[in-house]
């Protein structure tokens with residue numbers, strides 16, 4: 322099966338970037354890059370989580386977020402955020418084919434997670450260009 | 451009359467999204483995204499969450515149509531979408547390598563839902579050179595102890611989608 326795959330160089334770039342994100346906020350314990358159609362591409366998890374299943378789910382929820390925005394006559398969906406009693410899951414698009422998801426405890430504030438995720442997505446988009 | 455929720459499923463590319471687009475009275479809700487895997491040789495986009503459309507039957511009843519993603523990795527969406535559903539349309543695409551096997555697979559995938567609902571099977575692209583005969587699809591159902599209507603349809607045609615929905619709704623009324 323042919324699947325979206327990073328080059329070795331891009332994978333190293335990602336792992337570097339993941340480490341920087343973890344260094345910036347110790348609330349983050351999972352970072353996942355997946356395709357918009359739900360395949361996992363790269364990840365850094367400090368805890369065991371099902372990357373394939375999460376990738377499919379992230380693509381669904383982001384697509385729903387974008388669709389809901391349109392139905393509610395709002396512009397461009399920036400993030401989909403799932404806020405739970407003990408954590409946050411934040412998902413956003415990187416360019417047109419990829420999705421970045423960040424999983425964190427409530428020790429981080431949401432604004433912080435926004436900026437860390439946005440910066441990472443922009444860096445990655447620039448790298449992949 | 452209560453609203454009727456129907457589900458359309460089947461393999462990627464069978465025409466679930468196309469069917470809902472063809473028949474919905476309201477602009478359909480779509481969640482198609484770029485394909486990045488093997489499917490991209492067949493299709494540029496694939497459904498990753500759901501399709502949604504609405505139609506009104508001659509009786510005045512409202513039908514809500516939900517299309518599923520086709521790929522197994524979206525199995526969790528199948529479970530979410532069948533909740534409260536009254537009937538299932540399975541589309542089978544004769545341009546795929548093994549349409550009979552596809553039918554078997556979706557009968558299996560949705561077996562719990564099928565136990566409590568009506569089903570119709572829509573066979574698409576039957577003019578494909580290697581398309582099985584309709585009798586082979588009936589035999590497949592029979593060997594799985596199922597008796598469902600099977601219709602040869604062009605899913606791009608509104609009337610053909612209406613045929614599937616009417617067949618399904620009448621089996622539901624019959625069993626109610």
Ligand SMILES: Nc1nc2c(ncn2[C@@H]2O[C@H](COP(=O)(O)OP(=O)(O)O)[C@@H](O)[C@H]2O)c(=O)[nH]1
Nearest residue numbers: 461462463464465466467468574575604605606
């Ligand atoms: N040529 C031809 N194309 C068809 C026929 N039935 C469906 N299609 C096309 O097959 C594609 C089905 O894609 P889509 O609806 O996204 O499939 P889904 O994955 O089941 O949602 C569309 O481009 C349809 O126009 C047919 O009988 N003949």
Ligand SMILES: [Mg+2]
Nearest residue numbers: 466467496497
């Ligand atoms: Mg579709």
